Amino acid sequence: MDRLRIGDNVVWQVSALEDYRYFARSFVQAALADHRKVVYIRFADHLPLVEDGVAGVTRYHPDPRNGFESFSSEVFRIITDQGEGIFYVFDCLSNLLSEWSTDLMVGNFFVITCPYLFELNTIAYFALIRDSHSYQTVARIRETTQLLIDVFNENNRMYVHPLKAWQRYSPTMFLPHVMEGDRFTAIVSSMDAARLFTELTQRRPERSERSLDYWDRLFMEAEQLLQRPWDTEKCQAMINRICRIMITREPRMSALVRDNFTLEDMVRLRERLIGTGCIGGKAVGMLVARRILEKDETFDWPSQLEPHDSFYIGSDVFYTYLVQNGWWKLYMKHKTRAGYFKAGQILHKRLQVGVFPDEVREQFTRMLEYFGQYPIIVRSSSLLEDNFGNAFAGKYDSIFLVNQGRPRERYQQFEDAVRSIYSSTMNEDALAYRLQRGMDEADEQMALLVQRVSGSHRGHLFLPDFAGVGFSYNIYTWKRDMDPEAGMLRLVFGLGTRAVNRVEGDYPRIVALDAPLQRPHGEAEDLRRFSQREVDVLDLRENKLVTMSVFDLMGQRLGISLDRIAVKDHEVNQQIRQLGIKNQEAWNITFDELLAESPYPRIMQSMLKKLETMYQYPVDIEFTVNFSQDDSCRINLLQCRPMQTIGREQRVAYPENIPEEQVFLRFDGNFFGGSISNLN
Numbered sequence: 103m104d105r106l107r108i109g110d111n112v113v114w115q116v117s118a119l120e121d122y123r124y125f126a127r128s129f130v131q132a133a134l135a136d137h138r139k140v141v142y143i144r145f146a147d148h149l150p151l152v153e154d155g156v157a158g159v160t161r162y163h164p165d166p167r168n169g170f171e172s173f174s175s176e177v178f179r180i181i182t183d184q185g186e187g188i189f190y191v192f193d194c195l196s197n198l199l200s201e202w203s204t205d206l207m208v209g210n211f212f213v214i215t216c217p218y219l220f221e222l223n224t225i226a227y228f229a230l231i232r233d234s235h236s237y238q239t240v241a242r243i244r245e246t247t248q249l250l251i252d253v254f255n256e257n258n259r260m261y262v263h264p265l266k267a268w269q270r271y272s273p274t275m276f277l278p279h280v281m282e283g284d285r286f287t288a289i290v291s292s293m294d295a296a297r298l299f300t301e302l303t304q305r306r307p308e309r310s311e312r313s314l315d316y317w318d319r320l321f322m323e324a325e326q327l328l329q330r331p332w333d334t335e336k337c338q339a340m341i342n343r344i345c346r347i348m349i350t351r352e353p354r355m356s357a358l359v360r361d362n363f364t365l366e367d368m369v370r371l372r373e374r375l376i377g378t379g380c381i382g383g384k385a386v387g388m389l390v391a392r393r394i395l396e397k398d399e400t401f402d403w404p405s406q407l408e409p410h411d412s413f414y415i416g417s418d419v420f421y422t423y424l425v426q427n428g429w430w431k432l433y434m435k436h437k438t439r440a441g442y443f444k445a446g447q448i449l450h451k452r453l454q455v456g457v458f459p460d461e462v463r464e465q466f467t468r469m470l471e472y473f474g475q476y477p478i479i480v481r482s483s484s485l486l487e488d489n490f491g492n493a494f495a496g497k498y499d500s501i502f503l504v505n506q507g508r509p510r511e512r513y514q515q516f517e518d519a520v521r522s523i524y525s526s527t528m529n530e531d532a533l534a535y536r537l538q539r540g541m542d543e544a545d546e547q548m549a550l551l552v553q554r555v556s557g558s559h560r561g562h563l564f565l566p567d568f569a570g571v572g573f574s575y576n577i578y579t580w581k582r583d584m585d586p587e588a589g590m591l592r593l594v595f596g597l598g599t600r601a602v603n604r605v606e607g608d609y610p611r612i613v614a615l616d617a618p619l620q621r622p623h624g625e626a627e628d629l630r631r632f633s634q635r636e637v638d639v640l641d642l643r644e645n646k647l648v649t650m651s652v653f654d655l656m657g658q659r660l661g662i663s664l665d666r667i668a669v670k671d672h673e674v675n676q677q678i679r680q681l682g683i684k685n686q687e688a689w690n691i692t693f694d695e696l697l698a699e700s701p702y703p704r705i706m707q708s709m710l711k712k713l714e715t716m717y718q719y720p721v722d723i724e725f726t727v728n729f730s731q732d733d734s735c736r737i738n739l740l741q742c743r744p745m746q747t748i749g750r751e752q753r754v755a756y757p758e759n760i761p762e763e764q765v766f767l768r769f770d771g772n773f774f775g776g777s778i779s780n781l782n
Contacts, residue, residue: 106225106249107225107248108187108223108224108225109219109220109223109224109225109248110225110226110248110249110268111216111219111220111225111226111228111246111247111248111249112225112226112227112228112247112248112249112251113228113229113230113243113244113247113249113250113251114227114228114229114230114251114253115229115230115232115240115250115251115252115253115265116229116230116231116232116253116254117231117232117253117254117255118255119148119149119194119229119231121253121254121255121260122151122194122227122229122253123149123151124260125227125253126151126152126191126227126229127151127152129189129191129225129227130142130152130156130159130189130191133189133225134156134157134158134159138187138188138189139158139160139184139187139188139189140152140158140159140160140188140189140190140191141159141160141161141162141180141184141188141189141190141191142159142160142161142162142190142191143162143164143177143180143190143191143192143193144161144162144163144193145163145164145165145166145173145192145193145197145198146193146194146197146198147197147200148193148194148197151191151193152191160184162176162180164176164177164180166197166198166201166202167201168545169202169351169545169547170202170207170210170211170418170421171421171545171546171547172545173198173211174210174211174214174215174430175434175437177211177215178214178215178218178434179434181215181218181219181222181224184222185222186222186223186224187222187223187224188222188224189224189225189226190219190224190225190226190227191226191227192226192227192228192229193229194229194230194231195208195211195212195228195229195230196208196229196230196231196234196235198211199234199316202347203316203317203320203343203347203378204315204316204317204347204378204379204418205235205236205238205239205315205316205317206239206315206317206377206378206418206422207378207379207418207421208235208239209238209239209242209243210418210421210422210425212228212242212243212246212247213242213243213246213425214425214430214431216246216247217246218431220248228247230243232252232254234316235316236314236315236316238315239315244265244266247266247268248266248267248268248269249264249266249267249268250264250265250266251263251264251265252264252265256298256301259280259281260280260281261278261279261280261281261289261298262278262279262281262286263276263277263278263279264276264279274288274290277289277290277295278295278298278299315378317378320343320344321369321372323340324340324344324365324368324369325369327340327365328365328366328369337365340365341360341363341364341365341368342360344365344368344372345359345360345363345368347379347380348368348371348372348375348378348379348380348381348416349363349368349371349380349381349386350380350383350386350485351380352383355383355386355387355390358390358394358716358717359386359390362390362393362394362397362716363393367393371389371414374411374412374413374414375413375414375415375416376413376414376415376416376419376462376465376466376469377415377416377418377419377422377462377465378416378418378419379416379417379418379419379420379421379547379549380416380417380485380547380549381414381416381417381483381549381551382414382417382482382483382484382485382487382547382548382549382550382551383483383484383485383486383487383743384481384482384483384484384487384551384741384743385412385414385483385549385551386483387741387742387743388410388412388551388739388740388741388742390742391713391721391723391739391742392407392410392739394712394713394716395407395709395712395713395739398712401708401712403709406705406735406736406737407736407737407738407739408556408726408728408736408737408738410553410554410738410739411554412551412552412553412554413469413472413551413552414483414549414550414551414552415520415549415550415551415552416549417484417485417547417548417549418547419458419462419549420524420547420548420549421547422459422462423453423456423458423524426456426457426458426459427452427456427457429449429452429453429456432445432448432449432452433445433449436449436528437542437543442533442537442542443530443533446528446530446533447528447530449525449528450525450528450529451525453521453524453525453527453528454521454522454525455521456521456524458517458520463517466513466516466517466520467513469552470505470509470512470513470516471509473505473554474505475505475506475512476505476554476555477502477503477504477505477554477555477557477564477640478502478503478505478552478553478554478555479500479501479502479503479552479553479555480500480501480503480516480519480520480523480550480551480552481500481523481550481551481552481553482498482499482500482523482526482548482550482551483548483549483550483551484498484527484546484547484548484549485545485546485547485549486541486544486546497526497529497531497532497535498523498526498527498532498548499522499523499525499526500523501519501522501523502555502597502640502647503515503516503519504564504640504641504642504644504645504646504647506642506645507645520550523548523550524548527546527548553740555597555640556569556726556728556738556740557597557640557726557728558728559642560660560661560662561658561660561661562641562642562643563639563640563641563642563655563660564639564640564642565596565597565637565638565639565640566596566597566598566726566727566728566738567595567666567667567727567728567729568593568594568595568596568667568693568726568727569593569594569596569597569598569601569724569725569726569727570591570592570593570594570598570601570610570724570725570727571591571592571598571601571602571722571723571724571725572589572590572591572592572706572709572710572722572723572725573589573590573591573710573720573721573722573745574589574710574711574713574714574720574721574722574745575587575589575714575720575745576588576589576590576614576615578590578612578614578622579614580614580622581617581620584614584616584617584620585616588614588615588616588707589615589706589707589710589711590612590613590614590615591611591612591613591615591703591706592610592611592612592613593610593611593613593667593693594610594611594634594637594691595634595637595652595664595667595668595691596637596638596639597637597638597639597640597647597726598724598725598726598740599638599647600634600636600637600638601724602724605636607635608634608635608636609632609633609634609635610634611633611634611691611692611693613693613697613703615703615706615707615710616707618697618698618703619694619697619698629690629692630671630674630690633690633691633692634652634691635651635652635653636649636650636651636652637649637650637651637652637655639655652689652691653686653688656686656687656688656689657685657686659685664689664691665695666695666696666700666729666733667691667692667693667695667696668689668690668691668692668693669689669690669692669694669695670687670688670689670690671688671689671690674688675687675688696735700735702727702735705735705737706737709723709737709739710723713742717744719744719745720744720745721742721743721744721745722742722743722745723739723740723741723742723743724740724741725737725738725739725740726738726740
């Protein structure tokens with residue numbers, strides 16, 4: 103092979119780690135004898151390749167248990183700090199599977215690390231355990247590395263078989279070589295070579311699973327465990343492992359998942375996952391909340407809840423998007439103090455124009471074929487989002503797709519939506535939010551939640567009957583006799599965007615669940631002034647989200663009945679008749695009949711209290727509601743998260759005997775909220 107050359111990355115494919123150890127130690131000894139600086143990247147649980155205390159060898163211990171980004175970033179920083187001309191030995195890459203459980207991310211790690219080492223004129227040793235990785239992963243590593251060498255033992259003799267040698271050639275280079283003494287000699291006889299490889303093939307037959315990612319093989323094992331429910335110890339170990347790699351590592355959310363999810367739940371969840379990795383905080387919150395209610399034997403929640411058929415785009419797809427488009431080095435600059443905002447701005451633009459891997463595009467296509475032309479919403483679901491202590495409310499994009507047009511057009515709109523949400527991770531508001539909370543270096547992976555929009559066709563429009571947000575603790579009690587523990591709702595007609603995002607000049611209905619008919623305003627003339635005037639809907643003809651006035655919407659005669667959620671405005675309707683306007687009525691959105699005549703307030707209060715009890719923490723939720731044929735409400739629970747508070751309650755000393763001319767505003771009750779006691 104004409105010796106090692108500066109810039110070489112050498113990958114040894116072995117059956118036993120001892121074979122790699124032999125070559126790694128020989129490499130270290132030769133490098134030290136040549137007065138080279140050697141760095142050992144120690145991360146695996148196998149025996150060390152280089153013993154402690156070897157003079158001239160610097161050891162680092164990055165921890166793969168912290169996830170792909172943290173591990174890869176730490177290795178990148180080590181290489182940067184060491185500079186040019188260093189000789190590296192890495193532990194066996196196959197051991198990363200025990201923590202990441204996916205070949206995809208092992209391949210991604212190599213693809214971003216190998217070229218950087220090459221740039222810095224290093225030589226680095228890596229190893230793979232033969233038959234532990236999918237063909238696709240080995241192919242990516244082969245394409246990236248400079249040298250790939252197969253090593254095997256047969257009849258107590260060691261053989262090497264070079265599979266790739268970049269910019270080298272000799273007539274016998276790619277023949278198998280046998281070790282004789284301290285040298286390797288080419289096997290030039292075709293008969294000897296055929297005998298050797300025949301024996302190897304008989305001892306190591308090809309397995310059909312080799313074409314699968316380690317992730318797929320893990321879930322095949324999980325499905326096999328479903329057939330052995332009596333093996334509770336292995337089933338629980340598998341639940342814990344899948345929870346860590348696919349659902350969450352946050353301790354409190356992990357406890358909720360383990361308490362409420364079965365192994366079968368996790369296997370079924372994986373069937374709706376595109377790519378690999380975690381499904382993110384928003385998806386976890388929705389699933390945990392639904393599972394808590396489904397297991398509640400005190401109330402028939404299945405009769406009240408709409409089913410969901412969501413899909414999840416795993417966080418590894420986000421990293422693969424960065425790696426495949428060659429942006430990892432820029433991403434590492436963004437992770438520095440100096441480049442945090444500057445590199446982030448560049449990434450914000452580039453993330454909008456990248457290309458997805460073919461296998462991901464195929465999964466996108468299948469998902470869109472499943473949904474057909476029903477509207478969908480693509481929602482951010484990052485790892486830190488909607489967790490205890492971090493809401494990220496409004497920091498990342500969520501995008502409605504009306505999903506009309508030809509399949510190719512609908513696919514392009516979906517890809518653009520995914521890119522837009524990925525890009526939103528680098529918008530200035532999100533970057534500032536993370537920086538202010540000391541999370542600028544945190545492992546913030548972006549997963550996505552794809553949900554069917556709840557509602558129905560009303561002519562050329564699509565919308566639910568109403569929607570809203572709910573809080574298990576009411577920090578907006580406006581009367582002293584209201585109980586904050588009862589919770590509250592913000593309700594709107596149409597899509598819930600106007601309940602989630604406050605809109606100037608428009609008002610949702612505020613519902614204190616212990617006094618649902620009480621309003622914050624007291625005068626009769628305030629009813630019109632402080633009611634909802636506009637409604638968000640999906641326009642199927644225009645293929646976009648639009649905002650319409652309630653007045654104009656009701657004038658289109660689309661068969662929308664407001665009797666349950668609104669009252670006619672008789673004063674305005676009299677003016678309409680006097681003006682000779684036909685087929686037009688004015689309504690004020692109040693929800694009074696729903697709140698007075700139906701069990702809906704009690705059901706929502708029960709839901710919020712059940713979730714708060716299980717979370718052991720106040721929660722807020724997002725939901726839509728549609729009336730069934732018997733006029734009962736069917737609730738679609740879209741999101742659940744711990745309520746976000748500023749910090750510990752602090753006592754404020756109010757001054758006494760203030761002169762009247764110094765009083766700017768006098769208010770009886772809580773002003774702009776209030777504090778939640780006994781919460782951090």
